Amino acid sequence: GLDAHLDNKQQPNARTIEVLQSMQSYYERTGDAWRVLAYRRAITTLRRHPVRVSSERAARRLPGVGPRLAAKIAEIATTDRLRRLEHAQRDDDGEDAALRLFLGVHGVGPAVAGRWAARGLRTLDDVQRAAAAGGTGTASLTLTPAQRLGMERYDDLNTRIPRDEVEALAGVVRAAAARVDPEVALVVGGSYRRGAPSSGDVDLIVTKAGTTREAQLRPFLGALVARLQEAGFLVATLAADGNIWQGCCVLPPGESGDGRGRGRGGIWRRIDLLLVPETQMGAALIYFTGDDVFNRSMRLLARRKGMKLNQRGLYAREGGRAAAGTGTAGEEVLLEGRCERRIFEILGVQWREPTQRWC
Ligand code: DCP
Ligand code: MG
Ligand code: MN
DSSP states (O other), X not given: OHHHHOXXXXXXXXXXXXXXXXXXXXXXXXXXXXXXXXXXXXXXXXXXXXXXXXXXXXXXXXXXXXXXXXXXXXXXXXXXXXXXXXXXXXXXXXXXXXXXXXXXXXXXXXXXXXXXXXXXXXXXXXXXXXXHTOSSSTTOOOOOHHHHHHHHTHHHHTSOEEHHHHHHHHHHHHHHHHHHOTTEEEEEOHHHHTTOSEESSXXXXXXXXXXXXXGGGHHHXXXXXXXXXXXXXXXXXXXXXXXXXXXXXXXXXXXXXXXXXXXXXXXXEEEEEEEOOGGGHHHHHHHHHOOHHXXXXXXXXXHHTTEEEOSSOEEEETTHHHHHHXXXXXXXXXXXXXXXXXXXXXXXXXXXXXXXXXX
């Protein structure tokens, strides 16, 4: 055929074809099968056409080209652009920006963010309106309690917490904890312990000498949370489940010289309270200090050596390497839980300060 002789340079309608292909791939992305077919047909026809098509009338005479496509072919040939495509590309950018926006909502992951963006939602107001439409109908959507908080406090929860504020917030919890039980100890973990200048949240590990089970600390946690809620420090609960309490807190008025602490009117911060018996403190420190990549590599190393590391301890697996190979864990024997350094030693890993545990 003719098209075999015409490479892209010689092809008299090369530029038109190129723009139509962009338009076709846009319709492929939006799932518009009919338009994809129409564009494919027009492109095939144009490829075989030996002369440049620059008017709407000439385009109309091509087989498989309807009036609307003919107008677009003429527009490309005479202006070297297609406004419809430029619009479509702007819409695409809008979808990307919306996706990033929605990923910032606490409690929203890639799947939900993608669904919201794909159905045309672009702003938090769009989401709010769809949520207000109730739980039924195609235009509606249901937010989880965590997502609702994430929407209402979007800016707060996307603002990093400076190191000194992490310290001030932990100080408030420490003071309250001391009044409930002076023997309880609190350690700030997470990115703070790794020395980060700012943190996404406050990770507080709660422990007490002599404890062997987290249940022994639960009454303390209940009393602490009640006290901090009453004081207006804890302002929202996201999850309260076993050994972990997750929610939001805010610096009390006057707590910080630069006016950051304004009670409920201040910036709401994410806080995690984790109950850890003393016997598991070393493993818990490793886990809650992270970072997550460091944790994964430590666990992998443990598996390779026929051991198992989790947030409660380092275990030997009956069957050792064989068990690691088959993926079936045998009976586990606790090697160490209490001492962070000892866990490194048993694993045969040189000690790393928390500030060196990120990759
Ligand atoms: N963690 C993990 N794997 C996950 C989530 C968390 O190993 N999927 C561990 C390592 C983290 C720690 O828990 O350091 C605390 O989790 P955070 O989500 O609070 O993360 P960071 O404190 O490290 O960072 P940020 O400043 O964002 O809070
Ligand atoms: Mg954290
Ligand atoms: Mn956390």
